Amino acid sequence: MLILESDVIVAMKELAVKLKNIFSKHKEIILPVLMLLIIPSISSYILGYTYSAHSVRNIPTIIVDHDNSTLSQSFVKQVNTNEIFNVTNYSQSDDDVKNLIERGNVVVGIIIPKEFSKDLIDGKAPKMMIIYDGAQMSAVSSAKTRAAEILGTIKASYLIKVGEGKTGIMPAVAKNNVIPMQSNPIFLGNPTRSTANFILQGMLIGIAQIGIIILGVLIVKEKENPISLLSKSIGFGIIGAISILFSLIIQIKYFEIPYKGSIVGGITLTILFSIVTINLGVLFKLILKDKLSAVKNSSLIISGTTLITGYTFPLMAMPDIFKKLAKFIPFLYYGGSMRDLSLLGLNFNDILPEVYDLIKYLVITWIVMLIILAIKKVLIKRNLLKYKIAKKIVQRRRKYEIAKAHR
Template identity: 35%
Template sequence: MISLFHTVAERLYQFKLRHTKAIMNLLIFIIIPTITGIAFGYEMGYNRIESVPIMIADYDHSEFSRTLSDYIADSEILTIKEYASSNEQVKDALDSGEVMAALIIPEQFNKDLLSGKGPKLEVLYDGAQMTVASAAKSALSEILLTVKAGYMKNIYQGKLSVVESESMKQIQPIGATYRVLFNPTKNYRNFLLPGMLAALMQVGFGIIGLSRSKEERCGFSKSISKIIGWGLAGAGSMTICLGIQYLFFNLPYRGSLLAGALMTCFFAIAMTAFGFIMGRIVPDRVFATQLTCVLILPTSILSGYTFPVMAMPEPLQKLSILWPLTYYGDGIRSLCMKNIGLSYFIPHLTALGTIIAVELLFMACIVLVERKYYDYQLS
């Protein structure tokens, strides 16, 4: 058994030595995107924030407080983890992260409510977990407003003798319908994954560009063909990555296929060209790799994919036009969620095309300088 293990390990090692380049390409273009895509898709299986653990400290023990607890128990967003007997217990649970929200119903709450004293409920949220706290706050506000509407209905009917059919209109004198377009369930996975996968894949495109530039010193036309060829291979890999989400994890794709294909190709070529240039100007291969990745990775934040560019300081807003991910991340998410045609992406494609053109121009300059340098050395 052990000798079999040794033999297999040895064969694998020999195989790896012979096909290092092919293995790296396979790893970057197929294996990593596939595994990551499956892992992210599976991880975020619930799609949106739900079952947020909440604690209730009920000092009132009235019919009202029990009704309120029932409302919370019925909510999909919230899950009652425990009933607390003291405020210290609430604080400890929030400190330790056991619960992320807490509702405190004060003593004699129901009695004060009936006698018109305007008692207040206290709601605590774990502000360290911003997204969860926001979801919990919105769910709890909705529940409390529903309960309050019932209370106000009694006031209108009892004190103002308003008939039942009219009372609801007076409770809410200005109604509001909130319609969340393109992502009505506030699906977090659809919001996050397309751009995050692009942020991951762009590292691969940069690395591939860099590796190809280190293979041989080639002229301008050969460099272009390498950049475009490997860029298109990268676009194929990106398609696989998004395809996995579409086929197995219900990521929608509602926009124009042509727009998606063009955007993906332009993005992959732009990133491959960037890696290629880095490979040409930084002599040390390891340092070039590290530098390329150090320059590419922060764009997942600087491109404004999650935290929007409009909220960043002005100098960073201006810088954001330089990152291909600024156009691709936002664009591919729109294509996934909106039924939108190619014409809407002309500005995105123009920007990506301009970046590629500038990169190629830079590449031409590098080739020219290199040629002059070698000519000078020869002379």
């Protein structure tokens, strides 16, 4: 029994030594791979927790009610009971709104003017002032939408009552007269209007693609075999895809981010995009030669692709030059397609054009890689030939000089 235990200990020590040697030999690649697998997953948890409510809530708000009428109190009550707002301060001074916003204590300030209710009844169209902290636009967007809804509800309610009082008609008829046209907005794919549902994917892919392109730079050796390099681009591309998919799975499983579309389609797009991104890193290294310079330039350029490709700001609203430039960026064919797969429930056939585009991109990057390697090989042979010729010339001169010295 003791002999068996000692054998196991020896075997474990030998394994530890082997693993240590492997790590020491390949740490330049192993560390970036580990970081690529770990950082996007950690980011997924952090961002998922941050956006777990799927919308900004409990926005610090101050209310200044100079009117104190039944109408103004009704508005204040609706703001108070709405999950978007968190009324932290009440005041009678308008200056408090500006001071608290500047200090960062509140994001929204609502000022109800004196005789607001009376002016409304008299048809003077009074104005309620709502002040926002322009430095926090995510919160402001939610607050503006909800404030408009509350004001719209109160306005409609008031007009219906006026209509009932002046004409003596039934409430339903008064409502139809006051609001002759109605709309019923439907948000396909994102009925909750959650910012997290469409922006988190892009943020996580953006984090992962920086790590993937850096990994592409690092896998290139000084004397690279073309077949080996193509194999590495596929292998490390799949590792990059695993990193992206794992971070997205965390969002879907733990933070209720929807994914309604084809799973095969999502995996296919992710693998193709990851391999293409690896290839771009390889090309940066082959062109720039210096590894540090390639890492800096590749990560800097790739980090801006989500902005240019219209993921956060519509491409249709951009200048024509950006629309043309976006066609050369792989994220254009991946980011939007993944978002549509998740929210609109597209099937594999719906994303076939993007799959073909990424395959074309993949083939082109492989061809360019092979061309650069072939050119480098020719240049190396030419330089080697020059070196040999120069060496022979030097040797002949030495022999001539030695022979001349003996005469």
